Amino acid sequence: MFENEMEESLSSTIKIGEVSYRTLGAFVNYLYTAEVRLDQQFACVLFVMAEKYQVQHLKDYCQKFLVANLNCDNSLSTYILAHRHNAKQIIDAALIVITGNMDKLTSRKEYAKLKEKDPQLVIEIYEAFLSRHSSFSCVRTVSSTSYSEGYGFEGQ
Known part of the structure; x- marks a missing residue:
């Protein structure tokens, strides 16, 4: 300065x-x-x-x-602050807490305000949520399903 x-x-x-x-x-x-x-x-x-x-x-x-x-109570406000100031380390940490508590956070007034004021941040949250959970879901589905089940490989 x-x-x-x-x-x-x-x-x-x-x-x-x-x-x-x-x-x-x-x-x-x-x-x-x-x-x-x-x-x-x-x-x-x-x-x-x-x-x-x-x-x-x-x-x-x-x-x-x-x-x-970071915790469930302050994760959304901290995430918003971090975005305003391009603080990637805080953003990444807040997204972990947010995506782990989506069921609790989506019912809060703060979340409703965020959807209204900055839907792009909500999209980023959902992308992180889907990325985190779809990877886990795919691994779980593949490992728990026999390759012969439901794919027409039996008796061929």
Whole structure:
């Protein structure tokens, strides 16, 4: 940010808006100490801020936290956040949790909103679900079916 011919580099000032005092304090504290206490929501906020201000080590730290703390309750919101910021590692991890809990997630209001606002993400979820389950189903079907059953090979 300060290396290019941007306004920030010319004035040695960064204008930070639309962020809470707590978030800004934690962000600045992290820059000096490399320490921060995270919860799910705070990790999301700091992840976005770290990306915006190109603080890669904080972004990586938040990303690891988000992946490690994925569960059925936060997987859809984390997946949406990850898509907005092209965070492939989080996307992949969230898809594993989502596709493993489709029966629970598809009945939630959050899922209905996602279908309405961003159907392309729902398609990606279903593609991951089908990929995960059709591969397993094919293996199970082939291994449990005798080749002679139902294929007209008997008595020929």
